[in-house]
Amino acid sequence: MIFHSILLECCNRIQMERTASSIYHLLRGRRSIQTVQDAHLFQLERYFGIYKSLTRQHFNQTMNELQLKGLLHRIDTEQTFYQTTRETSKWIATNKQVSFPFTSYEGLAYHEITDVFLDRLVLLIQTLTNSKMDYFSFIPVIDKPLIVGWVKSVYRRLKGEEAKFLAIIFQELRKILHHFSKVEAGIFVDRLTGYQSYGMSIDQLSAKYGQSVDDIQLIIINLVHRLLSTLYHEKDNYPFLTFIINDLTSTTRLSNSAFQTYQHLQQGVTIENIARNRNLKINTIHDHLIEIALYETNFPLHHYVNPAEQQEILNAVKQTSSSKLRDIKQQVNDSISYFQIRLVLALQHKQLK
Amino acid sequence: MNQQVTLEQELNKHFHYSSFRLGQKEIIEDVLQGKDVLGILPTGSGKSICYQLPAMLLDGVTIVVSPLISLMIDQVKQLKAIQIKQVVALNSFMDPSERKKVYKNLHAYKLIYISPELLQQEEIIRLLQRTKISLFVIDEAHCISQWGHEFRPDYLKLNMIIEKLNNPRTLALSATATPTVQQDIIDLLNKPKMIKHVYPMDRSNLSFCIEEVSNDQEKLEYLTQHLKTYHVSTLIYFSSRIATENIAKLLSEKLPERKIAFYHGGMEQMDRITIQQQFMNDQLDIICCTSAFGMGINKGNIRFVIHYHLPLQLESYIQEVGRAGRDGKSSVCLLLFSNKDLFIPLNMIKNELPSEQILTFIYKYLSRLVSERKELPNNEVEIANLFQLNEIQWRFLRFQFEKHGMIANNRINFQEEKWKQSYQEIKQLIKDRTSIKEQKLNEILQWIHELGCLRKNLYKNFQPAYSMVDDQCCSNCGFSWSEWNPVQTKKAVNEEADWESKLRKLLLMNAL
Ligand SMILES: [Zn+2]
Numbered sequence: 001m002i003f004h005s006i007l008l009e010c011c012n013r014i015q016m017e018r019t020a021s022s023i024y025h026l027l028r029g030r031r032s033i034q035t036v037q038d039a040h041l042f043q044l045e046r047y048f049g050i051y052k053s054l055t056r057q058h059f060n061q062t063m064n065e066l067q068l069k070g071l072l073h074r075i076d077t078e079q080t081f082y083q084t085t086r087e088t089s090k091w092i093a094t095n096k097q098v099s100f101p102f103t104s105y106e107g108l109a110y111h112e113i114t115d116v117f118l119d120r121l122v123l124l125i126q127t128l129t130n131s132k133m134d135y136f137s138f139i140p141v142i143d144k145p146l147i148v149g150w151v152k153s154v155y156r157r158l159k160g161e162e163a164k165f166l167a168i169i170f171q172e173l174r175k176i177l178h179h180f181s182k183v184e185a186g187i188f189v190d191r192l193t194g195y196q197s198y199g200m201s202i203d204q205l206s207a208k209y210g211q212s213v214d215d216i217q218l219i220i221i222n223l224v225h226r227l228l229s230t231l232y233h234e235k236d237n238y239p240f241l242t243f244i245i246n247d248l249t250s251t252t253r254l255s256n257s258a259f260q261t262y263q264h265l266q267q268g269v270t271i272e273n274i275a276r277n278r279n280l281k282i283n284t285i286h287d288h289l290i291e292i293a294l295y296e297t298n299f300p301l302h303h304y305v306n307p308a309e310q311q312e313i314l315n316a317v318k319q320t321s322s323s324k325l326r327d328i329k330q331q332v333n334d335s336i337s338y339f340q341i342r343l344v345l346a347l348q349h350k351q352l353k
Numbered sequence: 354m355n356q357q358v359t360l361e362q363e364l365n366k367h368f369h370y371s372s373f374r375l376g377q378k379e380i381i382e383d384v385l386q387g388k389d390v391l392g393i394l395p396t397g398s399g400k401s402i403c404y405q406l407p408a409m410l411l412d413g414v415t416i417v418v419s420p421l422i423s424l425m426i427d428q429v430k431q432l433k434a435i436q437i438k439q440v441v442a443l444n445s446f447m448d449p450s451e452r453k454k455v456y457k458n459l460h461a462y463k464l465i466y467i468s469p470e471l472l473q474q475e476e477i478i479r480l481l482q483r484t485k486i487s488l489f490v491i492d493e494a495h496c497i498s499q500w501g502h503e504f505r506p507d508y509l510k511l512n513m514i515i516e517k518l519n520n521p522r523t524l525a526l527s528a529t530a531t532p533t534v535q536q537d538i539i540d541l542l543n544k545p546k547m548i549k550h551v552y553p554m555d556r557s558n559l560s561f562c563i564e565e566v567s568n569d570q571e572k573l574e575y576l577t578q579h580l581k582t583y584h585v586s587t588l589i590y591f592s593s594r595i596a597t598e599n600i601a602k603l604l605s606e607k608l609p610e611r612k613i614a615f616y617h618g619g620m621e622q623m624d625r626i627t628i629q630q631q632f633m634n635d636q637l638d639i640i641c642c643t644s645a646f647g648m649g650i651n652k653g654n655i656r657f658v659i660h661y662h663l664p665l666q667l668e669s670y671i672q673e674v675g676r677a678g679r680d681g682k683s684s685v686c687l688l689l690f691s692n693k694d695l696f697i698p699l700n701m702i703k704n705e706l707p708s709e710q711i712l713t714f715i716y717k718y719l720s721r722l723v724s725e726r727k728e729l730p731n732n733e734v735e736i737a738n739l740f741q742l743n744e745i746q747w748r749f750l751r752f753q754f755e756k757h758g759m760i761a762n763n764r765i766n767f768q769e770e771k772w773k774q775s776y777q778e779i780k781q782l783i784k785d786r787t788s789i790k791e792q793k794l795n796e797i798l799q800w801i802h803e804l805g806c807l808r809k810n811l812y813k814n815f816q817p818a819y820s821m822v823d824d825q826c827c828s829n830c831g832f833s834w835s836e837w838n839p840v841q842t843k844k845a846v847n848e849e850a851d852w853e854s855k856l857r858k859l860l861l862m863n864a865l
Contacts, residue, residue: 053621129860137434141626143426145451170860174853182852189852194859198631201624203598204614207605 001095002222003214004066006047008092011072011082013042017323019079024059027051029111033287036294037346039108041323049111050221051214062214104226113248114224119147120244122192122199125169127155129194132162141193165240172238176227183209184223187216261288286339293346301347305340312336313344364402367409368435374399376552380524381406384488389523389547391494391538395554396528396675401428404490404524408464409437413487416518417466420493420505423618423625423645425466432464442466443477459484469507470748472514486521491542494525495668498537500789501530503669506752512543523547528675529554529668531814554671554812555819558678560837561807561827562687572661572689573600577607579687579834580639584611584841585656586632587639590673592662592697594619594643600661601641610844611638618645638842644669653680656839660688665698666793667800667811683824685837690801702790706783707746715740715750716776719759723767731763753779806830 010023018038025035029049039048063082066072071088075081123142130138140148158165177185187209193199206213228245235242257280264274271289275282293299301310316331317323328341360378364370373381380392380403394400408415419425425442432440439462441455459465459480471477495501497508515523525538525547539547566572580587591597594617601615614637616628631637633652640646641661658677664670670688678684707715718740722729730736737747754760757775759767796814803810807827812819825832850858 125860129862132862136436139430139434139626139630141623141630143430143622143626145448166860170856173856173860177852177856185852189856189859192856192859193627195862196634197859198627198634198636201614201627202621203624207602 001215002218003062003212005092005095006218007062007066008071008084008088010044010047012084012088013044015083016075016081020063020082021079024054024056027054029107033290036291037342040294040346045108046105048107050105050107050218053217104222104229106225106229110225110228113228113245114221116147116248117228117245118224119144120150123147123151124154126193127151128158128162128166131155131159132166133195135195141199168240172241176230176238176241179230180223184219187219188223191220258288258291261285262292290342290346293343299347301343304343309336309340310344313341314348317345363410364406367406367437368402376550377402380550383548384522384524385410387522389544391525391535391547391549393527393530393535393551395552396672398552400526400528403526404488405432405464407488411487413485414460414462415464415488415490416481416486417464417490417492418469418472418511419466420469420496420503422468425468429466439463443471444468445471456480469505469511473507473510478514478517481518486518489515489518489521489523491523491525494527494538495530495534497541498534500537501534504786506749509541512541515542529671529815553816553819554675555808555816556675556678557820557823558681558683559674560683560685560825560832561811562685562832563801563807563828564687564689566689566691568691568693572691573603575689576604576659580604580608580611583657583839584638585839586635586652586654586842587657587659588647588655588676589639589641589659589661590664591641591643592701596661597641597643604639604641612636613639613641616640616642616646618643635842644673647673647676651679655679656684658686663690663694663698664797665701665790667797667814670797671811683837683839688801698794702787702794705745705790706749706786707742709780711740711742712776712780712783716772719765720767723765729760729763729765753782804829
C-alpha cells in the first residue's frame with residue numbers, strides 16, 4: 001500500500017512532464033543533476049532515494065499492476081509515460097487513512113546517511129552485545145568496509161565498558177521509539193541482531209507483520225528519517241545516537257567530484273580553470289555547480305546570472321507554465337544559457353521548499 | 354614423530370581443533386614436504402584445513418582459487434572470526450580502491466582467496482610474480498575438467514598461471530570427482546607426479562529415501578506430513594529461486610508451529626547472513642533453499658535433507674546430502690520425484706550454454722563490428738545484455754573467442770577461414786557439453802529408478818566399496834519412518850513479547 005501510494009503520488013505530480021524512468025531514478029536516488037532537480041521541481045524531495053534497492057524489473061512490474069487496476073494510464077511514445085486517472089485521487093484519499101502514516105520521509109536531506117546510520121547502529125549493537133559476552137567468533141551482519149572500519153574504531157574506545165554503553169543505547173532507543181507506533185517500533189527492534197540472536201530478514205518481517213516486502217523497507221526508511229530528524233532537533237536528549245551521525249555533515253551530501261569543485265570555487269578558481277585542471281568538461285562543472293546550489297544555503301547566484309537575466313528567466317517560466325528547459329530557452333534572449341536557466345530553476349524550487 | 358606432535362599442536366593453536374579428521378593430516382604432511390597433491394575429501398570433512406594450516410606454517414603467501422565468490426567471502430569471515438586476520442578474498446566485485454589497497458600489500462597476507470576470472474588479469478599476475486608464493490590451491494578442482502559437473506573455462510588456464518608464478522607446490526581439492534575427472538585434473542594441470550589422496554564419500558549414518566509422487570500438490574502434502582512428525586533441523590533443496598519462496602510460504606501456513614525461511618542467491622547480503630546465522634543458531638527449523646545455500650556452512654545437527662526437485666547430477670546430490678548428520682547421528686535424505694519434473698532440468702541444461710541460433714547471431718554481429726572498425730563494448734554486463742546471454746554463457750564464449758584468437762583485449766581479429774573453423778568447433782563443444790549434462794541427468798534418473806540398493810549405486814562411480822550402515826540403509830533395502838526417531842528440537846517458548854521487553858533483553862541481556 002505504501003509503495004503504491006508513493007508511486008501514485010509521484011505520477012500525480014509528474015504526469016506527462018517526465019518519463020516513468022524519472023520516478024524510478026528518483027526513488028533510487030540517482031546522483032544526477034536532472035533527478036535532483038526534478039525532485040525539487042515536482043516537490044518530491046522527500047521521496048528522493050528512499051528505495052535504493054528497487055530493481056528496474058520490479059518497478060516496471062508494479063507500474064503495470066497499477067495500470068491494470070485502472071489507477072494509471074500508460075502512454076507509449078518513444079518513451080513510456082504514466083498519467084493518473086479519475087480513480088487515482090479517490091484511491092489515494094481512501095488509502096491515506098488505512099495505510100501507514102508516511103509523512104516523515106525526508107529523502108533528499110537524509111538519503112545518504114540513512115543507511116550509514118542504520119548499518120552503524122546495527123553492527124555496533126551486534127559487536128557490543130557479543131563482546132560483552134566474550135564471544136568473538138560471531139559473523140557480522142554488515143560487511144561494508146566503511147561501516148566495519150567505523151565500528152572498529154568506536155569499539156576500541158568503548159571496549160571494557162560494554163554494559164554501560166549498551167544501557168545508554170537502550171535508554172535512548174527506548175525513549176525515541178516511544179514516538180512511533182507499536183508496529184513500527186516492533187519492526188525496528190525485530191531487525192536488530194544481538195548475542196546469539198540474529199535479527200529478522202525483510203521477508204520474515206513481511207510475513208510477521210502482514211506487509212509487503214516493499215512496504216516493510218519503506219516503513220524502516222520512514223522510521224529512520226523521522227528518527228534522524230528528531231536527533232537533529234533534540235541533540236541533547238540523545239547524545240549517543242547523535243554521536244553515531246556526528247561526522248556526517250552536509251557537505252558530505254555532495255558527490256565526491258562536486259565536493260572537489262566546491263573546494264576549488266572557494267579558493268576562487270574559475271569554472272574554466274577548474275575544468276582544465278581537473279580534465280573535465282565545462283558541462284560537468286556546471287552540473288557540480290547546480291548540485292552545490294541545491295545544498296549550499298548562501299549560493300551566490302548573482303555571480304552566474306545577473307538580476308535582469310534572473311527576472312527574464314522567471315518570467316519565461318511563468319509564461320510557458322512549463323518546466324521543460326527547451327520551452328523556457330525559446331522564450332528568453334539567446335545570450336542566456338541552459339546552465340543559467342537550470343541554476344535559476346534549482347534555486348527557485350529550493351526557495352519554494 | 355616429533356613433527357606429528359607439532360602439527361597437532363599447530364592445529365590446536367590456530368584453529369582450536371584437538372585432532373585431525375580423516376585425510377587432513379596425510380594431505381598436509383605431503384604439502385609441507387613440498388609435494389603436489391590431489392585431495393578428494395567428502396563435503397564437510399574439513400577440506401579447507403588442508404590448505405589453511407599449511408598457509409599458517411609456510412613462509413610466504415598461499416593462493417586459493419575458488420569458483421564461488423560467496424564461498425570465498427564466507428571463508429574469510431570465518432577465519433577472521435577465529436582471529437586469523439591476514440586473509441583476504443579478491444574478486445571482481447570488490448570496490449576498486451579497496452582492491453588497490455590490498456594489491457599494495459599482497460606480501461602481508463598469509464592466505465589470498467581469488468576468483469579464476471581475476472587471475473586472468475596481467476596486473477595481478479605481475480604483482481604475484483613479485484610475491485613469494487608458497488602454495489597454490491585449486492578448490493573445487495573438478496571445475497577444471499570438461500567431465501566434471503561444474504566445468505569452468507577459466508580453470509583451464511590455471512596450468513599456465515601456475516607456470517608463470519614459477520611453479521609453486523600445488524594442491525588440488527575436490528569433494529566429488531570420479532576417477533576419470535581425477536585423471537583429467539592431473540593431466541590438465543600437467544603435474545603427472547601429483548600424489549593422490551582419495552577418501553570415500555559415503556556416510557554410514559545417512560539413510561536414503563526416494564518417494565515418487567504424481568504432482569506438486571502431493572509433494573506438499575508429503576512434506577507437510579513428515580515435517581509435522583519430525584521437528585528437526587531441515588534443509589529442502591529446490592532448483593529455482595521462486596520455488597524456495599513459494600513453498601516456504603505454503604509450508605509456513607500449513608506448519609505454523611515451525612520456523613521456516615527461504616534462502617537463495619538473489620537475496621540482499623544482510624538477509625543472506627541473517628538467515629544463514631539464524632539457522633546455525635537454531636532460531637530456524639527449516640530452510641527452503643537453492644544450491645547456493647550450504648557451501649562452507651558447518652552445522653552438525655542437520656537431520657533431514659530433502660530434494661523437492663531433481664538434482665542435475667549425482668555429484669551435486671552427494672554434496673548436498675553430505676550436509677546432513679555431520680555430528681554422526683542418524684539422518685535422512687529424502688528425494689521427492691514426479692515425472693512432470695523432468696522438463697526443469699532439461700531446460701536448465703539447455704540454457705546453460707548459448708544456443709546455435711545465438712552463436713550464429715553473435716558471429717554476424719562481430720563481423721559487422723569488424724566492418725565498421727569498432728571494438729567490443731568494455732562492460733561485460735553490457736555485452737551479455739547485447740547478446741541476450743547470461744554472464745556464465747558470455748564468459749564461456751569469451752574464453753572460446755580468445756582461445757581461437759578472435760578477440761584480444763576487446764579488439765576483434767577477423768580472418769574468414771579461421772572464423773569458419775572456430776564456429777564449427779564451438780558449436781561442437783556446446784553439443785558435447787550439453788550431451789555430457791544430459792548424460793549426467795540420465796545417471797540420476799537411472800539411480801532414481803534403481804531397484805537395487807540406493808546407497809551402493811549412488812557411490813559406485815566414486816569409490817570401490819562402502820562402509821557398514823549404522824541404521825536403515827535405503828528405501829529399496831527397506832526403510833520405515835516409524836523406525837527413525839531422531840531427537841526432536843525443543844519447542845521454543847512462544848515469546849511474543851512487546852518491542853520494549855525485546856529491546857531490553859537484546860541490549861541488557863541479564864536484566865530482564
Ligand atoms: Zn540400501
